[in-house]
Amino acid sequence: MAPKASFAQYAARPQAGVSATVAELRSVSKSFGDVLAAQDLNLGIARGEFLSFLGPSGCGKTTALRMLAGFEAPSSGEVLIDGQVVNALEPFRRPVNMVFQSYALFPHLTVADNIGYGLRQRRPRLPRQEIAEKVGRALEIVRLSGFDRRRIWEMSGGQQQRVALARAIVNEPKLLLLDEPLAALDRKLRKEMQIELQDLQRQLGITFVLVTHDQEEALSLSDRICVMRAGRIVQVGSPQELYDHPNSRYVADFVGTSNFFEGRVDAVEGGRARLVTASGLTLAGRASAGLAAGTTGCLSIRPEQIRMTRAPEPESQAVTVHNRIFLGEHTEYLVRHETLGNINVLTPRQAEQADRGFETGETAHLAWSDAAALVLKND
Amino acid sequence: MRLYTVVVYLFLYAPIAIIALFSFNAGRHASQLQGFSTQWYARALKNPFVMDALETSLIVAFVSATLASVLGTLAAVGLQGIRGPARTVFDAIIYVAVMIPGIVIGIATLIALVTVFEVLNPWLAALWPEGAQPPRLSMGIGSLIAAHTMFTMALVIIIVRARLGTLEQALAEASADLYATPLGTFRQVTLPLIAPAILAGFLLSFTFSFDDFIIAFFVAGSETTLPIYVFSSIRRGVTPEINAIGTMVMVASLVLLIVAQLILRRGPRR
Ligand SMILES: Nc1ncnc2c1ncn2[C@@H]1O[C@H](COP(=O)(O)OP(=O)(O)O)[C@@H](O)[C@H]1O
Numbered sequence: 276m277a278p279k280a281s282f283a284q285y286a287a288r289p290q291a292g293v294s295a296t297v298a299e300l301r302s303v304s305k306s307f308g309d310v311l312a313a314q315d316l317n318l319g320i321a322r323g324e325f326l327s328f329l330g331p332s333g334c335g336k337t338t339a340l341r342m343l344a345g346f347e348a349p350s351s352g353e354v355l356i357d358g359q360v361v362n363a364l365e366p367f368r369r370p371v372n373m374v375f376q377s378y379a380l381f382p383h384l385t386v387a388d389n390i391g392y393g394l395r396q397r398r399p400r401l402p403r404q405e406i407a408e409k410v411g412r413a414l415e416i417v418r419l420s421g422f423d424r425r426r427i428w429e430m431s432g433g434q435q436q437r438v439a440l441a442r443a444i445v446n447e448p449k450l451l452l453l454d455e456p457l458a459a460l461d462r463k464l465r466k467e468m469q470i471e472l473q474d475l476q477r478q479l480g481i482t483f484v485l486v487t488h489d490q491e492e493a494l495s496l497s498d499r500i501c502v503m504r505a506g507r508i509v510q511v512g513s514p515q516e517l518y519d520h521p522n523s524r525y526v527a528d529f530v531g532t533s534n535f536f537e538g539r540v541d542a543v544e545g546g547r548a549r550l551v552t553a554s555g556l557t558l559a560g561r562a563s564a565g566l567a568a569g570t571t572g573c574l575s576i577r578p579e580q581i582r583m584t585r586a587p588e589p590e591s592q593a594v595t596v597h598n599r600i601f602l603g604e605h606t607e608y609l610v611r612h613e614t615l616g617n618i619n620v621l622t623p624r625q626a627e628q629a630d631r632g633f634e635t636g637e638t639a640h641l642a643w644s645d646a647a648a649l650v651l652k653n654d
Numbered sequence: 655m656r657l658y659t660v661v662v663y664l665f666l667y668a669p670i671a672i673i674a675l676f677s678f679n680a681g682r683h684a685s686q687l688q689g690f691s692t693q694w695y696a697r698a699l700k701n702p703f704v705m706d707a708l709e710t711s712l713i714v715a716f717v718s719a720t721l722a723s724v725l726g727t728l729a730a731v732g733l734q735g736i737r738g739p740a741r742t743v744f745d746a747i748i749y750v751a752v753m754i755p756g757i758v759i760g761i762a763t764l765i766a767l768v769t770v771f772e773v774l775n776p777w778l779a780a781l782w783p784e785g786a787q788p789p790r791l792s793m794g795i796g797s798l799i800a801a802h803t804m805f806t807m808a809l810v811i812i813i814v815r816a817r818l819g820t821l822e823q824a825l826a827e828a829s830a831d832l833y834a835t836p837l838g839t840f841r842q843v844t845l846p847l848i849a850p851a852i853l854a855g856f857l858l859s860f861t862f863s864f865d866d867f868i869i870a871f872f873v874a875g876s877e878t879t880l881p882i883y884v885f886s887s888i889r890r891g892v893t894p895e896i897n898a899i900g901t902m903v904m905v906a907s908l909v910l911l912i913v914a915q916l917i918l919r920r921g922p923r924r
Pocket residue numbers: 307310311312330331332333334335336337338339
């Protein structure tokens with residue numbers, strides 16, 4: 276069970292200089308027939324922050340975004356923008372803009388006309404001159420100056436992506452919503468665009484809300500990440516908080532990779548917990564919030580937190596090296612423990628060189644500090 | 655297999671080819687060729703009955719195709735918003751409207767209009783001021799236009815619906831997201847993107863109305879369209895003049911159909 280989120284828990288954190296919350300979800304639920312796409316979402320979005328919705332496909336990220344844009348009305352709860360309840364406000368009246376996953380560029384308009392589309396809808400009308408200037412500046416920002424007369428189909432995928440971005444930011448929205456904007460790009464281009472997105476957000480100071488299923492993308496771009504699971508918010512926090520202090524096995528598993536050893540929580544005391552595995556092994560680590568003794572839980576340890584040595588150390592675990600993958604800066608080992616099963620270990624290059632590495636079939640000893648391990652509820 | 659194909663095409667196109675051939679016949683008899691001449695074309699175009707019928711046909715075709723394009727487009731856009739069983743029913747009704755034989759539409763329209771006129775005419779007479787001649791609703795160019803509009807509207811709906819189906823739903827959402835009102839979205843995004851389909855629908859409707867004999871025969875009243883004129887002349891024997899008219903109508907229709915096809919082909923890109 277995910278903890279029931281109170282609004283206060285996930286309220287937007289004040290940032291330097293800006294304190295206001297630009298948008299809020301208050302107990303928002305959305306059902307499509309029998310499907311509960313979003314359940315009791317509570318979230319404050321701070322002005323100027325880069326927030327990501329992260330979760331596997333079908334967990335309700337797009338639904339949450341579409342409720343902010345106004346394409347879906349919540350079944351219950353309230354959506355607020357700038358302190359106003361906007362549940363019944365049509366999309367075209369909301370001061371937010373969206374970058375669609377498919378870009379949704381207008382094929383019958385030129386690049387410049389696509390970008391100027393939102394400006395041309397303003398009433399009273401903006402002078403032509405002003406629209407042209409703003410479009411020109413937007414083209415510059417996304418580094419597409421000189422492409423204004425091009426047709427959409429004459430542009431590459433990456434360029435179309437940037438036209439879609441320009442078309443949204445030219446309106447200076449209160450919220451820029453991005454639904455998996457980079458999913459269609461190849462890996463190299465995606466990396467480039469990630470950096471551009473981050474630069475753009477800092478340069479413009481517009482609040483970005485990104486939807487992604489790519490944890491790396493969320494970790495590298497966001498000020499805060501909102502992890503979702505089956506329509507619910509599981510945890511909200513900075514990338515580092517989520518990585519170091521996941522509140523559940525789900526988050527620990529989804530944000531980064533981790534090894535999990537299941538067992539019974541034997542004792543919880545002073546922020547520390549002891550776990551006894553089925554085979555009787557006792558492991559210790561930090562206790563996650565709300566952990567109670569006597570329940571089933573698991574110990575989570577990140578692969579890079581594990582030291583692998585030839586000689587046994589106090590409290591170390593003997594394992595057999597099963598597989599070795601050279602990754603350049605790191606070497607990834609898959610080792611097998613008699614009762615704990617498969618364990619991933621990531622060793623830095625320096626340690627490798629000093630210790631010339633392990634061969635498959637070799638016996639090694641694993642050790643980690645209790646502070647690096649986390650005992651979590653098993654969900 | 656080859657031979658079979660040749661025979662089928664021969665069967666389909668030989669009569670048409672013969673009509674076109676004999677329309678250039680210098681002689682007056684349909685049975686023997688007596689050299690090349692375009693005199694029958696000149697005669698047909700100078701014949702006041704032919705020109706009258708042509709004018710009626712063109713007016714009916716243009717007005718009914720225009721009405722069908724406007725109403726059909728509105729219907730297609732409206733149907734986009736309907737989901738579930740109601741949509742299935744509407745779709746079925748539209749396809750049935752296209753497949754119903756012309757003769758059924760002709761008779762049904764005739765009966766329906768006659769019934770309505772019988773009810774309305776006494777009312778009009780009663781409501782009209784004393785002394786003035788009350789108008790009498792009857793068959794004529796109005797009923798022709800109405801019947802053709804009804805039938806060709808189904809064609810336009812099908813063509814425009816197909817085009818709407820290929821449009822990305824996200825485009826309308828993107829437009830709304832960029833502050834365009836629903837009407838603004840229709841005008842600036844939907845309409846330009848379905849315009850080729852509407853134009854193709856117009857051309858097909860025009861062709862259909864211009865070529866139609868069966869429905870027109872029932873509802874034309876005292877009006878004479880070109881196909882009705884041709885039909886009544888044939889009863890007095892086929893002359894090369896009729897061949898000339900037939901050839902002209904066929905060429906015009908083919909050109910319109912080919913243009914409509916090209917417009918539909920060019921599809922999503924402009
Ligand atoms: N318009 C809709 N009609 C019916 N079900 C929908 C609709 N939109 C989303 N859903 C369902 O809601 C759930 C969440 O979908 P979505 O928000 O798109 O997830 P995500 O973006 O995280 O992949 C899914 O089970 C999906 O099938």
